Amino acid sequence: MSTQKTKLNDTLVLPNGSTLINRIGKSAMSESLADHYHNPTRELIYLYEKFAQGQTGLLITGNVMVDYKSLERARNIVFGEYSNHEKLKEWAQSSQQDGVQTWVQISHPGRQVAKHINNKPVAPSDIAAVQKLKAFANARALTTEEIANIKHKFIEAALTARNAGFQGVQFHAAHGYLLGQFLSPANNLRTDEWGGSIENRARLLIEIIRATREKVGPTFSIGIKINSSDFRRGGFTEEHSLETMILLDKESLDLIEISGGTYESSAMLEGNPKAGEKAFFVSFAERARQATKIPLMITGGFRHREQMEKTLESGNIDVIGLGRPVACDPFVSKKLLNGELQELKAPKIKVSKGLRGLGEAAWYTQQLYRHSKGQEAKENIAILPCLFKHFTSDFIRAKTRKVKK
Template sequence: MSVTIASPLTLPCGITLKNRIAKAAMSEQIAEANGAPSETLIRLYANWAHGGVGMLMTGNVMIDHNALVEPRNAVLEDDKHLDLVARWARAGNAHGAAMIMQINHPGRVPVLPLLRQPVGPSAIRPGQLGYNLRKPRALSKTEVKDMIARYARTAQLAVEAGFNGVQVHAAHGYLLSQFLSPKANHRDDEYGGDPKRRMAMLLEVVEAVRAAIGHDKVLSVKLNSSDFENGGLTAEESLDVALALEAAGIDLLEISGGNYEAPAMTGVVKSSTASREAYFLSYAEQLRELSKIPLMLTGGVRTAEFMNEVLGAGAVDVIGLGRPMALHADYPARLLAGTTQEELPRAPRAGFGPVDAWMQLAWHAANFERIANGSPKPLTPGLIRGLAKATATMSRKALTQ
């Protein structure tokens, strides 16, 4: 029987997804100022869980309160708010979806705290507009080991609270992605200098996280197919990383690409698959020829027909939805029922990649609050209005963090 979006999937750890549709991670920015899950965040996942999805991947949960990707990120570094984290997990699990926590550290590109020096693999400023104002400090080997332990501690707390597993974020130009990038990583120790050593930190994180959560929980990794910028991680090197992750025993690899200098993950930067529905499908097809690792494809996929085509061909195993889930909490149920999909509105755009990526992030965050409050109608985009509202909202959150 051909695999479709309605088919269940049992991952290597033994956890079964009720269907092949996942809500991909999107940074919600609606946690409390102290990093605890807010009532709004819990309601958001309760509404998403009701929409028929097989797996819910949270947005950034930070492993260190001293390094946030955006204002109002959730933080999990101790058991201080574990009761709220457990409520968050139960909200996502309520209708049979697997609830997976994405754990992350921004490395050299944190938004907050503003007065704290960022850290990274090397003391190299990022090229991203706005992020290059602060020169990062290179992590010492002792600090790298401490960072690995932080990933493991957050993962352990997540499963203690009732999450079905974690996703280690190693894409989009954040810390682990920086270690993989020859452009960001100029180290000459065991964590840099050649492709094998550049992947060492990620593999040590995976090993530590697995030891922390056990073999019966989901261990996923989000990996760039390419950094889509000169001097960054290439597709060839990424394939080698993927094969190493398979050998390390992860349960699910999510394929993405780019960073906020070259935001391919938002569709702003077009890849060689631009004429097709999925941004990163060609990479998935290359990897499938080499590997049997369960693959999740996110980015640009919209129609049930296309999803069933790539699932049936065996190119990937799970389809991740981002923007559709930011607009319609029940998008998976509509796909499964074969309901005709209307054209999805797009976030306002200014025509400049980094600004457009930021606008999309802010617009999605506004829609998350709408979904949490039970309003079914997506916000109407408009460049001037959207830019003004996004600026005001982000500024308010940053000032009250």
């Protein structure tokens, strides 16, 4: 079937002059497919080759961490002193076909690191543990010197991505990770230059962006992922987010992805809008468009082609972000672009409300594992076995890591 000329097929020229071949982006999903030294495996490289064949204009990788002891999952990729640069180049090359761009999502979990990986997590301030299955420890406040060191690690990770052949990076300042913790008044109780006003809470993110641009040059893409809201009392609100975007609008950024929620309030995981309804965060993006001229990407709840087209036609949003649909079918973008597919039907996952967030995450992770081995997605996988594999494999992999620092 030939490609249809629609908004989804439009190219997008980013502020740095590079071009996305269409308006669909793969949002980051944690693959957890690194080897014992946190380098790419053959399975991860194959998975991204498959993603690229699906003609998604922008591929954003799952969490790539900057600290070996602070991980989102036990087998995250880490950019650091043990990086195998030849494997990184192979990963970058495999993911780029027919103009597809791949950006590395760079992250530090802060207090959102499980006890079996690090039982002494750090955060902007001394703060209680993440309240989720008692899997996290209380965090201690970072010192000024440690903040400077983490900033350096983010910048060096971006430089590593550029040298490996990726076209850009996305700094993860959403979903309750460290950069988002600095933005949130619920997590950032500091009274020095890193806390208090929104300008101070955004200081680390903005200094990372500025220093990275100096390092990587004008043509390498820099994006961020930011919450519209944390959806928790006393946390990062929509007004905070808009104020942050006004600050970011002055920086050399190429794309802002809007999402929402944290481990403690994962509102972005709920629901599937019907045809004609707005996806998650679209209403907020209408307000964000007034705060910044930087291109915006929205991820969450897009399940109908008509819905995507109308969202792009509004002019408020520039890129449609897809996550779980790509996990189920790496070729979903190609099918949307050529008109073969009109609706992304959500798989029928039987899960109780109490296990919905974690259970669904584990289920989709199993689909990524299947694709990485050359297998097709399998809908009739029960949630409980997925959860069992998800947690037991993470514990086992944590024990067999070669770099624990």
